[in-house]
Amino acid sequence: MINKKSPIPLYYQLEEHIIELIEKGELRPDDALPPEREYAEKFGISRMTVRQAYTELVNKGYLYRLQGKGTYVAERKIEQPLQGLTSFTEEMKARGMEPGSQLIHFQINPASEIIAKQLAISEAEPVYEIMRVRLADGVPMAIETTYIPANLIQGMTQEIVNQSLYAYIQENLKLRISSGSQVIESSIASQNEAKLLHIGKGAPVMLIESTTYLENGTPIEYVKSVYRADRYKFILNINR
Amino acid sequence: MINKKSPIPLYYQLEEHIIELIEKGELRPDDALPPEREYAEKFGISRMTVRQAYTELVNKGYLYRLQGKGTYVAERKIEQPLQGLTSFTEEMKARGMEPGSQLIHFQINPASEIIAKQLAISEAEPVYEIMRVRLADGVPMAIETTYIPANLIQGMTQEIVNQSLYAYIQENLKLRISSGSQVIESSIASQNEAKLLHIGKGAPVMLIESTTYLENGTPIEYVKSVYRADRYKFILNINR
DNA sequence: TCGGATCACTGGTATAGACAACTATACCTA
DNA sequence: TAGGTATAGTTGTCTATACCAGTGATCCGA
Numbered sequence: 001m002i003n004k005k006s007p008i009p010l011y012y013q014l015e016e017h018i019i020e021l022i023e024k025g026e027l028r029p030d031d032a033l034p035p036e037r038e039y040a041e042k043f044g045i046s047r048m049t050v051r052q053a054y055t056e057l058v059n060k061g062y063l064y065r066l067q068g069k070g071t072y073v074a075e076r077k078i079e080q081p082l083q084g085l086t087s088f089t090e091e092m093k094a095r096g097m098e099p100g101s102q103l104i105h106f107q108i109n110p111a112s113e114i115i116a117k118q119l120a121i122s123e124a125e126p127v128y129e130i131m132r133v134r135l136a137d138g139v140p141m142a143i144e145t146t147y148i149p150a151n152l153i154q155g156m157t158q159e160i161v162n163q164s165l166y167a168y169i170q171e172n173l174k175l176r177i178s179s180g181s182q183v184i185e186s187s188i189a190s191q192n193e194a195k196l197l198h199i200g201k202g203a204p205v206m207l208i209e210s211t212t213y214l215e216n217g218t219p220i221e222y223v224k225s226v227y228r229a230d231r232y233k234f235i236l237n238i239n240r
Numbered sequence: 241m242i243n244k245k246s247p248i249p250l251y252y253q254l255e256e257h258i259i260e261l262i263e264k265g266e267l268r269p270d271d272a273l274p275p276e277r278e279y280a281e282k283f284g285i286s287r288m289t290v291r292q293a294y295t296e297l298v299n300k301g302y303l304y305r306l307q308g309k310g311t312y313v314a315e316r317k318i319e320q321p322l323q324g325l326t327s328f329t330e331e332m333k334a335r336g337m338e339p340g341s342q343l344i345h346f347q348i349n350p351a352s353e354i355i356a357k358q359l360a361i362s363e364a365e366p367v368y369e370i371m372r373v374r375l376a377d378g379v380p381m382a383i384e385t386t387y388i389p390a391n392l393i394q395g396m397t398q399e400i401v402n403q404s405l406y407a408y409i410q411e412n413l414k415l416r417i418s419s420g421s422q423v424i425e426s427s428i429a430s431q432n433e434a435k436l437l438h439i440g441k442g443a444p445v446m447l448i449e450s451t452t453y454l455e456n457g458t459p460i461e462y463v464k465s466v467y468r469a470d471r472y473k474f475i476l477n478i479n480r
Numbered sequence: 481t482c483g484g485a486t487c488a489c490t491g492g493t494a495t496a497g498a499c500a501a502c503t504a505t506a507c508c509t510a
Numbered sequence: 511t512a513g514g515t516a517t518a519g520t521t522g523t524c525t526a527t528a529c530c531a532g533t534g535a536t537c538c539g540a
């Protein structure tokens with residue numbers, strides 16, 4: 001569990017261990033963690049080292065502390081630091097709507113200049129291109145085109161895409177998503193967009209371009225979305 | 241500077257001290273802070289305590305560390321955790337444009353139901369209402385209407401508004417802004433909006449409603465903005 | 481001149497221990 | 511019963527110390 005010989009810092013090993021317990025569901029929201037002193041004794045490390053691991057996890061939003069009581073697993077709220085890194089599926093569920101999806105195409109193409117730049121790969125490297133109409137309660141909400149470097153996630157199938165890509169990345173590939181950037185702008189629906197979204201040509205739409213990165217800074221996906229402005233608002237909460 | 245008799249934790253006193261130096265401009269972005277060991281000796285406290293203060297300020301985005309080199313004042317970049325809590329002025333500067341402003345009106349009104357709800361005050365309580373056309377390099381960029389509870393900031397004048405409201409709040413009122421929420425949507429310019437923004441009626445615009453809160457959770461301002469979609473994109477970066 | 485070794489200084493990790501502040505419970509007393 | 515006291519267990523703060531790891535300058539030798 002904790003390897004004192006490893007060059008990986010002890011507090012970091014403990015962090016990973018606890019995150020794993022949470023992700024496996026062995027620790028559920030509001031469960032108490034062992035007291036700092038107990039963990040310290042159990043692993044033969046000092047209390048301050050346990051404390052450092054707990055503190056980082058509190059900062060990252062995995063845990064919360066109550067003085068005099070203990071340290072507990074935090075709820076993974078959508079509103080909080082996850083904001084902007086959630087998938088369409090999670091977001092719609094959080095808004096109380098039933099998410100759906102309609103595949104337009106699923107192909108592997110060589111990366112265009114723009115896509116290559118966004119994904120930090122060379123031009124013409126293969127990328128998955130997945131275009132879907134996203135539904136909320138059965139009504140078209142957005143057109144979403146996702147680009148993923150094929151070398152990063154090999155053998156991806158349509159099935160995976162229809163599940164949660166994020167969950168797949170975390171569970172099967174043991175990679176953790178850590179940051180993202182988004183550009184949001186207003187525009188007007190083209191003929192084709194209008195048709196797919198069941199709105200009139202020239203109706204207002206919201207364009208969202210979003211790039212997601214792993215912990216080491218590698219881009220994992222680049223998504224271009226066209227949302228119906230009459231049904232979608234982008235909500236952002238910030239806490240310093 | 242640092243009072244060992246005070247019940248306020250030493251690391252917190254040091255944090256406040258450093259923030260003050262940064263806000264007064266005595267420490268500028270990329271300036272080096274004293275090494276941990278030096279501060280420790282200077283104030284007669286242990287290095288770990290200095291380290292705790294530095295660490296918290298790194299987490300809050302005030303400082304950054306380079307192993308083997310030192311600890312430095314961070315730039316208050318738009319990209320970073322400030323995102324969405326910056327003023328129009330700061331944001332335009334960060335984008336390399338010269339911000340400007342054209343006052344449409346400055347008045348005190350009783351709060352409407354919607355405004356009262358956003359500012360968490362009673363209906364009909366007085367609020368400042370400031371409507372301005374915001375310019376970037378002399379060209380209209382947005383129409384911004386700001387609502388501020390009059391009881392919170394008494395005796396506000398047009399001059400203050402033309403300076404930085406954020407700076408005024410922090411320096412004169414000793415209040416620190418800590419969180420905010422924004423709702424972003426797409427729409428189409430009304431006749432009046434089109435006229436003020438020098439665009440055609442029906443051109444796409446971006447509506448941004450934004451509420452800003454103090455550390456204790458009190459809303460301090462509610463802003464409704466209408467941005468020209470042809471000149472403005474909303475950029476958001478997230479780091480977990 | 482170039483390259484490598486050394487050194488001083490920085491932050492990074494880790495230990496051991498002390499006391500304060502806070503919570504919850506049990507128990508005692510008016 | 512209500513209120514105070516004692517106690518055990520928790521996190522919070524702080525000290526003192528040690529050694530590791532990265533940076534950059536300086537020195538030295540080929």
